[in-house]
Amino acid sequence: MKMTYRFIVVEDVELQRQHITGLLQSRLDLEFQAAFENAQEAYQYLASGQNPMPDLLFLDVEMPEANGFSLLESLRRLEPSFRVIFVTAFPEYAIKGYEYNAPAYLLKPVEPDKLFRAVDKAIRELNTPAAPAPAASAVSAPASRPFIMIKVKQMLIKLWLDDIIYCEGANVNVRIVTSAGEYLTRERLKHIEQQLPADRFLRIHDSFIVNLEDVKGFAANFTTIELMRTEVKGKALSLPVGPKYRQVLKEKLQG
Template sequence: MCNFINTDRNMKAIIIDDENKSRKVIQTYLIENCKDFDCILEAEDLESGVALIKSEAPDVVFLDIEMPKYSGLQILEFLQPEEVNFQLIFITAYNEYAIQAFKLSAVDYLLKPLDKQEFIQAVAKAKQAIESKEVSTQIEDLKRVFQQLALNKIALEIPKGILFTSHDDILYFEADGMYTTVYLKGKEPQLICKPLKHFAQQLETKSVFYKPHRSYLINLKYLKELSKKDGFYLVMENNKSIPLAKEKKDEFLILINDIF
């Protein structure tokens, strides 16, 4: 949709967010507080949002990160560098680690639930960048943010989309045939359509993850106890007992002596 308002400086905004309520809040804040925008368009997923960007050439794009099918962080996969000629403001409910990545760059962000004053400030900053012709410098900043996020995050392909999860939030992975269940701190387990081998290879350079058994990959940070009752078991902080394979016992004892 497009809302037209009489302004001296005609600007265009695109809101890409799968939550209708969130889109309406952004639209209302723009209409009530940012009178330079005479056109506001909406999209409920990244693909339709990218199509709008290509056809409408917006000045500012408000982009949600966690959406079904494609994350907002994948936007550079859909656009050529010359097509990123707008200011991008991420909308996120991300944790503190991710926010630090945004703060280290010129890429702006807003936390959910949206604060009106912070929203107004972000839009003012975007307008200033547009007027000073700084829009094209965002590409490298975006790449830098994504690389920083990748250092401590893993992409979990869940049915509703992609869940970008901090390594610190993972308790352990458990094999389930050609699938894997990921147990997360303070959240419901997630069934992922990939084998455990996929995650073991992806995290093999991360010393905090260890494979004590062919069916498990654990985060040593959440190891609570080594039990010798009826064999060797590793007890995690959620009280899950995970078997330690016989051939892994000596290796594991050396490992914990080195780490702890």
């Protein structure tokens, strides 16, 4: 295990770049390597062959001319083993960020404890031996479990699709009820709906989206439905179905 880990910060806003760098330099196990205000400078520095690759790369997404994802793809062709931690003001890129196996996707303004937890996770990954490549005859790995990312206060939360029971729009918030608990986000219900696959989730009311696999029963006239995984004292939760949504619901449930 290494005693110190080199890091590079790529951030176009100077105050943010200084803030992140200063926090990281307060740790004895981290060694500052370089900081850049754009992706081009960072790539030229690392692709020159005269400078080592960092152990940790702290990367903004939205930057002038070239974004963080394009830089990351170029650098991983040179050296794939470093860890990247995204630090950005744009939550909408979170899913794409996790597709790059980032240990963390942090939202600005960066909180020290969240930053340091991300660093700890990245270091653990660096010190975990890579799994051997499977034999050619090995069975293919199962498809990844689908999920969405939602913003809860200043954190991005991963929600597995099969855990979601229903979503309820309430004023400026959306309450997402899952088998693991409830989450309140300030995202619009329409935005949540756009992230959910239409073959599994359905808008049944101006205020409700349900997981079709959780529909336990429905009224003969399709004015209400009952949901599994919501039973209280043996009684399932009943939700209203808006008039303009009933025909589509009927077609989904009855084929």
